[in-house]
Amino acid sequence: MRLHRGLAATAAAVTAVATGLGLGAVASADPTTTPNGPWVEDSQHVSLERLHTYDELTRELRKLERRSQGQLELSSIGTTNEGRDIWQAELGTGPTKVLYVTQQHGDEPLTTEAALATVKQLGTSKASWVRDILDEITLRVIVRANPDGTERYQRQNVDPDCSGQYCEPGVGYDMNRFHDPAVDPEDNPVPESAAVQAMFRDWRPDITVDYHHQGSYVADDGSLITTSVMWPLNPEVDPAVVDASKQVAVTAYDSISAYGHGEVSQYPGSTIPGIARNSFGLQGSASLLVEFRGGIGQKSSGYLMRQGYVAMMAIAQAAADGTLADVDPARADDIPPRGPYVPGEEATE
Ligand SMILES: [Zn+2]
Numbered sequence: 076m077r078l079h080r081g082l083a084a085t086a087a088a089v090t091a092v093a094t095g096l097g098l099g100a101v102a103s104a105d106p107t108t109t110p111n112g113p114w115v116e117d118s119q120h121v122s123l124e125r126l127h128t129y130d131e132l133t134r135e136l137r138k139l140e141r142r143s144q145g146q147l148e149l150s151s152i153g154t155t156n157e158g159r160d161i162w163q164a165e166l167g168t169g170p171t172k173v174l175y176v177t178q179q180h181g182d183e184p185l186t187t188e189a190a191l192a193t194v195k196q197l198g199t200s201k202a203s204w205v206r207d208i209l210d211e212i213t214l215r216v217i218v219r220a221n222p223d224g225t226e227r228y229q230r231q232n233v234d235p236d237c238s239g240q241y242c243e244p245g246v247g248y249d250m251n252r253f254h255d256p257a258v259d260p261e262d263n264p265v266p267e268s269a270a271v272q273a274m275f276r277d278w279r280p281d282i283t284v285d286y287h288h289q290g291s292y293v294a295d296d297g298s299l300i301t302t303s304v305m306w307p308l309n310p311e312v313d314p315a316v317v318d319a320s321k322q323v324a325v326t327a328y329d330s331i332s333a334y335g336h337g338e339v340s341q342y343p344g345s346t347i348p349g350i351a352r353n354s355f356g357l358q359g360s361a362s363l364l365v366e367f368r369g370g371i372g373q374k375s376s377g378y379l380m381r382q383g384y385v386a387m388m389a390i391a392q393a394a395a396d397g398t399l400a401d402v403d404p405a406r407a408d409d410i411p412p413r414g415p416y417v418p419g420e421e422a423t424e
Pocket of ligand 1: 179180288424
């Protein structure tokens, strides 16, 4: 199934949206603090020009690493069936380990654009508030976990000879079903999932957030859902880990709701241990799924990228300044359920 055709936006269209939203504003000299920034004001660092191809993404990440003067470290956590690197950007030196993963599904591109903006902000800014974050956390961002699928704008990785469950014959595997902690990375038929799992096992992040797109849904009052979130639902996940995950969910909810026109709901997820959200939770990490709206055409691309960026920055900030630990996890249960589907195209995490 082909998803989110409308997100294959041209450079010109996205630029027009970004300009229309006033995102070219200059930075505030003396920014305010949470929940909405300083990052919202510091928008000259946010790149919304267009979607990046693999080669463009690679060039951009290398450029940012050079500009960062050691603040950003780029590495490859593995290679795909077609030989592309799976890039990881590492920022900060703090004791709390945070992992973001984007675009396990190749046709869910704005998650990667939001991550690039985050990496650019945290990797190249010398502002004191950025330094404060990077002193307290170490953030790893797997920027586009499925580069082969992205080049074809398809959900699956590229493995035409795939077989069995979660294989689309002649196409490839859905990599977000191959994170089961019971399967060793060396036995994993999906190299992209194996690379993520091997890194995870070695590094043991405290907090993980996996970013996707879904189709369009409405809330009870008829407004469009902009984002859905969910924590691990597998029954074997430690209840303390579920609570820690709900604290991340509330942080995402608050930041997006405060940003404006944000309509956040719970995502009706499954219990499958091979889904990253459940797998990370089973392995003891606070874990959140974030689903941007999708299937929307070009008009809202800039806004959705921006909202993803706001959530990424808010979670990093809350992990760094300790406010994450003060969040009441029970508030996550008050996030409204997702409303009905808007006919068009449907996607799952
Ligand atoms: Zn997805």
